[in-house]
Amino acid sequence: MDLGIDQQALVPVVQQIVSAVAEWIRKEGVSPGTRLPSIRQLALDNLLSQASVIEAFERLAAQGLLAPRHGSGFVVASPTTVHENHWYEGAEQGWGAFTDGPLGQLKLGCGWLPDTWRESDDINYAIRELSRTDTGGLFNYSTPLGLPTLREQLLKRLTQIHVPASLERILTTHGASHAQDLLIRTLLKPGDEVVVESPGYGNLYRQLAFQGVTLLQVPRTRGGPDIPALEALLHTHRPKCLFINSLYHNPTGTSLSRPVAERLLELARERDFLIIEEDVYGDLQHASCTRLSALAHDDRVIYVSSFSKTLSGALRVGYLCANAAIITQLAQLKTLTGIGTSRFAEAMVATLLSNGTYRKWVQRLRKRLNAQMAATLQVLEDEEWQVFAAPAGGMFLWARPGLADPLRLQACAQRLGVLLSPGALFSPTGERSEWLRINVAYAADQRALTLFRAMGAARSTSTILKTTHM
Incomplete structure (x- = not known):
């Protein structure tokens, strides 16, 4: 089997093996149970180390594409028999990713948050209040930019955390994932390069890969992205965007330091790329913190947040803040692909914000x-x-x-x-x-x-x- 490995490529050899074998299984329609060439033979035919092949096969087994067979190497796995005791947002488990398991x-x-932590009385009150006061337009379509009363409340919140904004710079979405999907499809095209943190949010990686975008990974440190590693990357690549989770990072829990933030903005100006800053856990802050969006950034930072993590995932209310030209493009795509966001859900969040319940x-x-x-x-x-x-x-x-x-x-x-x-x-x-x-x-x-x-x-x-x- 010729895997077409390029030893001089920037992509690690192990990942090239994983991609090549996965592509072979997909393109050839290889039947479950089909035995792969031995590790020794595959390494010999492709001038690889056996250790690299072993690690690649183990990754493929973890992904459910291969299965080890005692005494006979690896075979193509049967999708119906794959079961992992793993869970994450967006996982496609047989029992359903968003059930109790x-x-x-x-x-x-x-x-x-656990269901036992929820305070449903506040949401029930908001529903009753809306039913009483907004009987006319509650179930109509929302406006392209989102419900005006919610956007007014969001403007107040952004002002409180020192993020420059105006009503025409705010767009509501079906959560942060929807906001990032709109940004990816508007700002990027297949083959474009972006920088992502590693470790980071797995669903973002899959969104980018689905659009054919190339991921350049930079290690996440305790203070944010590894600046020396990023600088080295920028010597040979010209990414369009950098995606970052500044506060209470998913999954490490770390937060961005001021020196790292300032250097990131310098690099964005020098190398001409945008920064997408996700802040879905920012409302949990209880101490001083650093947001890129709150620093002088010449419109190079796009701010993304939502209420799914703190209030309710079922409401699916998120938003983003960017320059007016980008917001116009995003609003057009949002209307084209989904007509609009939920007026009912946005009205609920606006009520909880305006009466102080959410705070x-x-x-x-x-x-x-x-x-x-x-x-x-x-x-x-x-x-x-x-x-x-x-x-x-x-x-x-x-x-x-x-x-x-x-x-x-x-x-x-x-x-x-x-x-x-x-x-x-x-x-x-x-x-x-x-x-x-x-x-x-x-x-x-x-x-x-x-x-x-x-x-x-x-x-x-x-x-x-x-x-x-x-």
Whole structure:
């Protein structure tokens, strides 16, 4: 099998192997159960190291495209038999990505709040208030830019966080993912290059790949994107955009530092690229923070946010702020592809913003998350887990067990009924990783605590097995 590997290409050899084998399976319509050439033979035919082929096959197995067969190498996997104990936003599991999972499994790495944390009385009040006061236009189409009363409230909020804005610079969307989809389709074309953080939000990677955009990855550090790595990348590439999650980054929980932010803006001006700043967790801030959109940026930063994570994912209300010319283009695409956003959902959010309900709810939420963050960090420290950084707030931790055995971790999680969100799901290339995204709002659950303790660095194998069978 000729994989067509280019040893001089910037794309890592392992990823080239993964892409080539996946393309062969797709184009040739290879039947499940078909055996692949041996690792030794494939490496020999393509002048590769066996280690590179092994790592590529393991990634393909993790993606469900290949399956190992004892004594006979790897075969093409059957889609109906693939099952992973993994979960993340947008995953296509057999039981449904947005349900409670089989037997009520705990989504330890999910991206939203537990149902038990919701305060439904506030939303019920908003529904009753709307039904009483807006009987005429409540169920009509919204305007292209979004409901005017909501945009007025958003303008006040942006002003409070020092993001320059005006009504004509604000567009409402069906959440942040919709906002990014509109931006990708408006600003980019197949073959364009963009910079993304690694680790980062997996659904963004898939949105970009779906449009044929080339991803250039830069490591995420505790203070933001790795500036030396980005500068080196910019010497040989001319990306159109950089996508960044500034505050309480998904999945590491880190926030952007001021020096890194200022250098990013300098590079954007020097190299002529736009920055798409996602801020869906920004309302959880309780200390001073740095947003690119709040600094002088000459319209090079587009701000994206939503209420899905803090208020309700069911409402699907998001928004973005950009210069008026870009907003005009986005509004045309939004109208063409979806007619408009939900007037009812936007009216609800506008009501909760205007009467102060949302502000009070977020204050209570911040306090609860901060307490749970501290408690989870303490448990992980006690059990000798490694934490990438101790976040100043938000809901995510990026951590890995001191006993770094992925198979044992997976087996332990399955016994306990815990769904994991492992590092490979947050890599642009699907690279395997021992790191996990942990949502601290779920970390007080007894199943999570048992997992943390069972995978502590000081635990022996016998202790782990005994604990997980209790």
